[in-house]
Amino acid sequence: MKYSKSIIAIALTSLLAACGGSDDTPETPKTGVFSLGVSDNPADAKVVNIAFKQVVLKGSDGSLSFDVSENGELKHVDLLTVQGQEVETLVSGQSIPVGEYQMCIYMQNSEVADTNSSYVKTMDDMDAGLVTNSNGSCGGVGAEEEGTGRLFFNKAFTIAAGVNNFVAEFNLSQGLQAPHGNKDYWTLKPTSVQLVNNAEVGAIHGMVDASVMADCEAAAGGSEFSPAVYLYPTATALENMQDFRLEADITEPQVAPIASARVNPVTDETETVVGYEYEFGFVAAANYSLGYTCLAQNDDPEVANGADDVDAPFFIHADEQDVTVTQGTTTERDFDAAEVPAP
Secondary structure (H helix, E strand, O other): EEOOOOHHHHHHHHHHHHHHOOOOOOOOOOOEEEEEEEEEEOOOOOOEEEEEEEEEEOOOOEEEEEEEOOOOOEEEHHHHHHHHHOOEEEEEEEEEOOEEEEEEEEEEEEEOOOOOEEEEOOOOOEEEEEEHHHHHHOOOOOOOOOOOOEEEEEEEEEEEEEEEEEEEEEEHHHHHEEEOOOOOOOOEOOHEEEEEEEEEEEEEEEOOOOHHHHHHHHOOOOOOOEEEEEEEEEEOOOHHEEEOHHHHOOOOOOEOOOOEEEEHHHHHHOOOOEEEEEEEEEEEOEEEEEEOOOOOHHHHOOOOOOOOOOOOOOOEEEEEEEEEEOOOOEEEEEEEEOOOOOO
């Protein structure tokens, strides 16, 4: 990774200042170690590749710039390879002044299918361009080349003394928009990504019984299925679990999901499928409900999708309640086969 000369000067100045003072009065640490990775809640696609260019931290004393390219090439990350607790690192172990910051991540936009830039590969193996429709500087600093998109995090975060590990968690199910109108490229909404402090989160992992999946498919009909588990606020009843949709389309007691996770096959050493699993990697400590669907491919975040939609039905088939997440741990919760009452 390369970083700008300005951040070298700032980091060295802060480190030297932190070493000063008398032997009797310890100095308050003036620097913290910053690392940033990316992870994903998946969309219904085979590849969602982002060509990352730069990370900028905007602070009260100016902006710090990190060039995340590798050997002069853009940093390519297929977000569908970093699901659950998997993370791809953009910035690693950089010493910066403690304090409050906002952050911008810059990516290469491409309106045409170009695997050397940002792109999407659909389930039918067609490539298309990928852009984000935000741009501009971050406190006067930022990638200014033509075709650069910006992911901006409005919420300030704190770099404290010691190690600070953050993850930019993408929710593609909610924020990745398929081509529409006269456009033939995909759009990544800037609001589809949030910054997560690893010290404040836990994870959820579990298995989905094959019979649960089969029952959902039988209820749905048709022949195309995309299994996923949806995360909801605590005590969300099954009948109130809705799809990703615009906020205006939610009316009480309906509840929109917080995130979703793909259900992926688990194979043994002979490549035989022996089960199906899901995982949420960066979940704030709290209580939640979970919902399983086999129809995630029909969940369009721009519209309300329901079971009565003839062309693209969507419903949550099964639920799990009282799922408690605690910091630094992984909560296990399976979708088991329904128990058959004794005769």
